[in-house]
Amino acid sequence: MLRIVQYPHPALRYESRPVTNIDDRLRTAVRAMFDLMYDAHGIGLAANQVAIPLQFFVLNLTADPEQPEAEQVFINPEIIKRHSADDYEEGCLSFPGIYAKIRRPRKVRVRAFDLSGNEVIVDADELYSRALQHETDHLHGKLYIDLFEPNLRTALNPKIAEVEAGFRASQERGEFPSDDEIRRQLDAWPEFGPVA
Ligand code: NI
Secondary structure (H helix, E strand, C coil): CCCCCCCCCHHHHCCCECCCCCCHHHHHHHHHHHHHHHHCCCCEEEHHHHCCCECEEEECCCCCCCCHHHCEEEEEEEEEEEEEEEEEEECCCCCCCCCEEEEEEEEEEEEEECCCCCEEEEEECHHHHHHHHHHHHHHCCCCHHHHCCHHHHHHHHHHHHHHHHHHHHHHHCCCCCCHHHHHHHHHHCCCCCCCC
């Protein structure tokens, strides 16, 4: 069963591998990820946030399951252009309750593949641009907390520590194996690890 993992689950610092095959297993994982994302009221979810070490993410900027026409899947995404910069508030389903203004490029151009295997190129601004950058970062083990200004990081450290304690407690309860074992499973995926 897939579930959204919280910091510092090792999948969140894992460099995901490119998708080489768009198969039923991937499509099933995509559907499950949309459902998990809606349950958590999110607008984006990266595969490694459900401990799948592959380069894809799902997005629905409306966060509304009644608007499936707004669903997008980005496979092997690459940011090929960045333009200017601004501050914009971000949250992350792997850091529940932690929102912060973060400086990033304002506009981006992203090249990716969709679920049919077609190449897509999108130019994005505002929330869309943010989400694409945030989710693409995930796939390379990068997190928005890495971009917090030092003062903000200090202010939010207690909240981050709470999230961390939550994950460690679930590990203690046996819901997750040790960090080393999780990394072994990610290395060995798809032989081990969650299936949708
Ligand atoms: Ni996130």
